[in-house]
Amino acid sequence: MMAEEVKLFRSWSSPFPLRVIWALELKGIPYEVILEDLSNKSSLLLHYNPIHKKVPVLVHNGKSIAESLVILEYVEETWKQTPSLLPEDPYERAMERFWAKFGDDKVLPSLWNVFIKQGKDQEEAMVPAQENLTYLEELLRGKNFFSGERIGFLDLAFGWLANMVSVFEEVMGATVLDNQKLPSLSAWMKNFMDAPIIKESWPPRDKLITKHQALRQAHIEKEAPK
Numbered sequence: 001m002m003a004e005e006v007k008l009f010r011s012w013s014s015p016f017p018l019r020v021i022w023a024l025e026l027k028g029i030p031y032e033v034i035l036e037d038l039s040n041k042s043s044l045l046l047h048y049n050p051i052h053k054k055v056p057v058l059v060h061n062g063k064s065i066a067e068s069l070v071i072l073e074y075v076e077e078t079w080k081q082t083p084s085l086l087p088e089d090p091y092e093r094a095m096e097r098f099w100a101k102f103g104d105d106k107v108l109p110s111l112w113n114v115f116i117k118q119g120k121d122q123e124e125a126m127v128p129a130q131e132n133l134t135y136l137e138e139l140l141r142g143k144n145f146f147s148g149e150r151i152g153f154l155d156l157a158f159g160w161l162a163n164m165v166s167v168f169e170e171v172m173g174a175t176v177l178d179n180q181k182l183p184s185l186s187a188w189m190k191n192f193m194d195a196p197i198i199k200e201s202w203p204p205r206d207k208l209i210t211k212h213q214a215l216r217q218a219h220i221e222k223e224a225p226k
């Protein structure tokens with residue numbers, strides 16, 4: 001059989017390409033990583049993802065796919081070997097996709113909004129963020145993982161949360177995830193972080209902290225009255 005070409009464009013810090021890395025690693029698919037500097041994108045990245053110009057991009061035998069959740073579905077359908085990332089049942093599959101979209105459309109922006117604000121503005125931003133986290137708490141009740149007994153599509157979709165909440169908390173000096181109020185979500189974070197493959201893949205924490213300190217500072221300065 002001809003060797004397959006599987007290339008993944010990523011940046012060192014972005015959590016979106018990690019979803020794809022986890023999927024490829026879980027299924028045991030060999031791949032090559034192309035590290036992008038997002039402040040100076042390569043012409044290849046612009047060629048493969050001319051619409052969004054973002055990472056991740058997966059290139060499989062010359063064909064490119066962008067958008068991490070779309071790529072996850074492609075990986076699942078192309079490499080059918082175990083572990084499967086999505087359940088068999090169409091309704092359960094639909095629910096995983098629904099919540100993954102909720103994660104990107106609602107959870108991520110609401111937490112980011114908490115992260116870049118301070119004082120009263122931050123308190124206000126905390127209300128929808130906590131509401132969103134409570135939905136996840138309910139979804140996880142009685143389960144080790146979003147996808148059930150083992151890591152699946154929805155866990156990979158929410159993987160960023162397991163790492164980034166504590167980065168946000170450290171940079172802001174405020175708590176987002178209260179272990180008492182959100183015990184199932186806290187337990188999930190630990191289960192996910194501790195899983196083999198996942199645990200080895202996070203970017204260096206000190207570099208993430210420095211990067212997010214600078215990002216937060218830049219937002220705060222932009223908002224400050226002149």
Ligand SMILES: N[C@@H](CCC(=O)N[C@@H](CS)C(=O)NCC(=O)O)C(=O)O
Nearest residue numbers: 014016038053054055056067068069
């Ligand atoms: N919805 C996209 C989001 C990807 C994304 O936001 N990537 C960022 C890095 S965190 C990026 O490449 N940004 C480059 C830019 O916006 O110029 C996905 O799921 O793949």
